Amino acid sequence: MKAFCFADGKFVPTVDATIHPTDLGLIRGYGIFDFFRTVNYQPLFLEDYLDRFINSAAKTYLPLPYSREQLRAIIRELIEKNDLKQGGIRMVLSGGVSENHFSPAQGKLFIFAEDLIFPSQEKYEKGIKLLSLEHVRPIASIKTTNYALAVWHSHIWKEQRAEDVLYHQNKYVSESSRSNFFIVKNGEIITPSENILLGITRKNIINLAPVPVHIRPLTLIEALEADEAFITSTTKILLPVTQIDEQKIGNGQPGPISMDLLDRFKKLESELQ
Amino acid sequence: MKAFCFADGKFVPTVDATIHPTDLGLIRGYGIFDFFRTVNYQPLFLEDYLDRFINSAAKTYLPLPYSREQLRAIIRELIEKNDLKQGGIRMVLSGGVSENHFSPAQGKLFIFAEDLIFPSQEKYEKGIKLLSLEHVRPIASIKTTNYALAVWHSHIWKEQRAEDVLYHQNKYVSESSRSNFFIVKNGEIITPSENILLGITRKNIINLAPVPVHIRPLTLIEALEADEAFITSTTKILLPVTQIDEQKIGNGQPGPISMDLLDRFKKLESELQ
Numbered sequence: 001m002k003a004f005c006f007a008d009g010k011f012v013p014t015v016d017a018t019i020h021p022t023d024l025g026l027i028r029g030y031g032i033f034d035f036f037r038t039v040n041y042q043p044l045f046l047e048d049y050l051d052r053f054i055n056s057a058a059k060t061y062l063p064l065p066y067s068r069e070q071l072r073a074i075i076r077e078l079i080e081k082n083d084l085k086q087g088g089i090r091m092v093l094s095g096g097v098s099e100n101h102f103s104p105a106q107g108k109l110f111i112f113a114e115d116l117i118f119p120s121q122e123k124y125e126k127g128i129k130l131l132s133l134e135h136v137r138p139i140a141s142i143k144t145t146n147y148a149l150a151v152w153h154s155h156i157w158k159e160q161r162a163e164d165v166l167y168h169q170n171k172y173v174s175e176s177s178r179s180n181f182f183i184v185k186n187g188e189i190i191t192p193s194e195n196i197l198l199g200i201t202r203k204n205i206i207n208l209a210p211v212p213v214h215i216r217p218l219t220l221i222e223a224l225e226a227d228e229a230f231i232t233s234t235t236k237i238l239l240p241v242t243q244i245d246e247q248k249i250g251n252g253q254p255g256p257i258s259m260d261l262l263d264r265f266k267k268l269e270s271e272l273q
Numbered sequence: 274m275k276a277f278c279f280a281d282g283k284f285v286p287t288v289d290a291t292i293h294p295t296d297l298g299l300i301r302g303y304g305i306f307d308f309f310r311t312v313n314y315q316p317l318f319l320e321d322y323l324d325r326f327i328n329s330a331a332k333t334y335l336p337l338p339y340s341r342e343q344l345r346a347i348i349r350e351l352i353e354k355n356d357l358k359q360g361g362i363r364m365v366l367s368g369g370v371s372e373n374h375f376s377p378a379q380g381k382l383f384i385f386a387e388d389l390i391f392p393s394q395e396k397y398e399k400g401i402k403l404l405s406l407e408h409v410r411p412i413a414s415i416k417t418t419n420y421a422l423a424v425w426h427s428h429i430w431k432e433q434r435a436e437d438v439l440y441h442q443n444k445y446v447s448e449s450s451r452s453n454f455f456i457v458k459n460g461e462i463i464t465p466s467e468n469i470l471l472g473i474t475r476k477n478i479i480n481l482a483p484v485p486v487h488i489r490p491l492t493l494i495e496a497l498e499a500d501e502a503f504i505t506s507t508t509k510i511l512l513p514v515t516q517i518d519e520q521k522i523g524n525g526q527p528g529p530i531s532m533d534l535l536d537r538f539k540k541l542e543s544e545l546q
Contacts, residue, residue, distance in 0.1 A: 001295065018291035019299060021383045022274065027291060027365060028420040029302025061428055090374075091298060095424065100390055101363075110294045112453060117373055135411060147301040148410040148419035151368065151375060155334055253371040 002082040002113035004076050009109075011081060024095025028102065031145040032056040033092040035234055036200070037116065038084050040273045043075055048200045053091055056143045061104045062093055074111060083111040088235065089113055092145070115226040119163075119236055124262070127242025127254045128163035130176060130231075131156065132220060138170040140195045150177035164231070166244055169195075170222045179233040181218075181224035181241075184257045189213040190222070201265070203234040208264040211257060228255025242263055275355040275386035279347050282382075284354060288518055292381055294545040297368025301375065304418040305329040306365040308507055309473070310389065311357050313546045316348055324484045326364055330417045334377045335366055347384060355386040360506065361384055365418070392436075397535070400515025400527045401436035403449060403504075404429065405493060409442040413468045423450035437504070439517060441493045442468075452506040454491075454514075456499035457530045463495070474538070476503040481537040483529060501528025511535040 007017040034053040037044045050068055059063040066074065075089060090112040096105030103108050119128075133153060138146070153165055154177075160272035164176045174195040175181050180202040182191045191202065193215045223229060227250045229241035238261055240254030298304035307326040310317045323341055330337040339347065340532040348362060363385040369378030392401075406426060411419070426438055427450075437449045448454050448467040453475040455464040464475065466488045479486050496502060500523045502514035511534055513527030 014295075015293075016296050019294040020288075021280065021290050021292040021365065021367075021381075022287075022423065023299070025299040025302075026304060026367060027363070027418055028297070028424050029298075029301060029304070029418045030421050030424045031302070033300060060425060075353060089507065090300070092292075092294065094299060101387075102420075104424060108294075112295065114374075118282065138408060139425055143424075144421050144425075145300055145302045146419065146421035147375075148303050148417050151301050151303040151377060152412055152415075152417075154334060154376060216293060256286065 001116070002084060002087065003115065003164060004078065004081045006109070006111040008134055011077065014112065016238055017110060018095060019096055019110070022097055022101070023108065024098050024101070024105065025107070025145065025271060028095060029146055029148060030060070030095035030104065031107065032062065032143055033090060033145055035088060035090050038079055038087050038089065039269060041079055041085055042273065043054055043079070043089060044269065044272065045200050045204070046072070046075070048203070050142060052198070052200070056171055057093055059142045060106045060144065062095065063067055064093060065106070065109060075110050078111055078113055081244040084113045086116065087113055088116050116235055119239055124162065124240055125254070127240040129161060129243035130164055130166040130241055131160055132166045132168055134169055135167045136174055136195045137167065140174065140197055143197060147177065163239070166223070171219050171221070172217050175222050176231045179236060181223070182230050182232065183218065183223055184228035185222070185226050187211055187257070189257070190218050192218045199232055201234055201237060203242050204207070204265060204268065205232050205238060205261055208261060208268060210260070223250070226250065228258045230258040230261075237251035237265055275357060275360065275388070277351065278386065279351055279382070279384040285348070290383060291539055292367060292383070293370055294543055295370055295374070297371050297375070297378065298365075298380070298418065301368060302419055302421060303333070303368035303377065304366060305335065305416055306363060306418055307416055308361060310507060311352055311360050311362065314358055314368055315351055315508045315546065316352070316362060317542065317545065318363055318473050318477070319345070319348070321476070321499075325416060325471070325473070326365060332415045333417065335368065335380045337366060338379070338382060342491075351386050352384045359389065360391050362384055374474070377480055385518065389508055390409055392512055396512055397405065397434065398527070400513040402434060402516035403439040403514055404433055404435040405439045405441055405518050407442055408440045408445055409468045410440065413447065413470055416470060420450065436512070444492050444493045444494070445490050445494050446496050449504045452504035452509060452512070454496070455503050455505065456491065456527055457501035458495070458499050460484055460530070462530070463491050464488055465491045472505055474507055474510060475506060477538060477541065478505050478511060481541060483533070495496065497522070499523065501531045505533040510538050
């Protein structure tokens, strides 16, 4: 965590930020957040992230006490105060302190500046393993703080040398715990259409693809029989998936279409600076 | 909330309690809790609740920084400090501040004393309505703070004059958002065996029943065709369910076996004082 954060109306040293422990964010796990990167002091795809954050607040019945313009200004000031050339910005809106300890109330807004934790170079070179799990994230399209199952399940990832989970239900896959999922089959890209968070990196990868992209329900069997697979997220950008459970994907190596897309994203990112 | 709470090692005025907003309890909705009542200054079924809380901590990989004896002593002192003759005690253990903002860390323990909010007398007399929702709570047997879906869905309860939800998946019902579910059919009681929190009130109601109790998978169709239905929880004790969605249960009135069980529970409670 960087030195300063924005906490419920003012900039304070991050270590001094507090929230009341009866907030629904804590006692009911009810809150929303979003997370984006800064590149050369510029927030990457800021308007997309603001769109989603404002939308998440509305869909969870949490009044957001700041306008889009105010949020932009707070973020600019936070980047400056922390000299955040390359880093992460986390916006969190809690459920608030509720009289009946259940109904959404007036939440508190926090914005943190963070060091980024990128996956190791080895993961990009060798690809990663996902563990399949039968589950569908409820209200997956809203960016809530509801990661309890994934945090709990991550204990098993470590045991089984997996990087993350691949959720599936009724034969269809949806997403990983904090990433979108894609496959490549016969030179075309397929990514699930349902029960997913609409990732900003997902959107950019779809736009950058030089081959057809099909956005449709995708079965677990199709995923296991793919030529290539990968996940996308703000910090990972694009990580090749070379194993799901005990099944090797394709030839077990990161695929050419995947790695080309990662290059295209990096090129886009460098052009935006 | 009562005047004093126990917050991360010491008794403080409840308004002054704080937690860091980067705790996983807030940013990932990862934490556990438990809640019990005091009756004439005595914590009701305390050992059962401590069993469950200690078990929840172990199953979520969260080190509980106090022994059972220490928890008992803190609770006694908290009851005394708040003169809590009749009230509620909420124990919360957060996921802690985690370096990677994801893996379980060293949580903070909070214990709050609260006023109780009982359902109105009318709800006991007329029964309540539940709204069915296709969902199964992940890791339902652990008392996590993961209520994001229920809090979000509660917006619809209000619109449809429902008291709560009835989760079902693949034809089987499991539980309500914070209560266990029972039906009565042909003079016998049935309650779901799978994907549920093992409620302490549920256990007592099962033990008090003067008729056979079957603990087994229960279908939504069986629930809709029941003679009687009810939910149990620490604060509600036993609330008759007289409607599920637009379907009247039995004759649409609280049933005799349900209301007899509520009387038996109240008698047990008064004997324990």
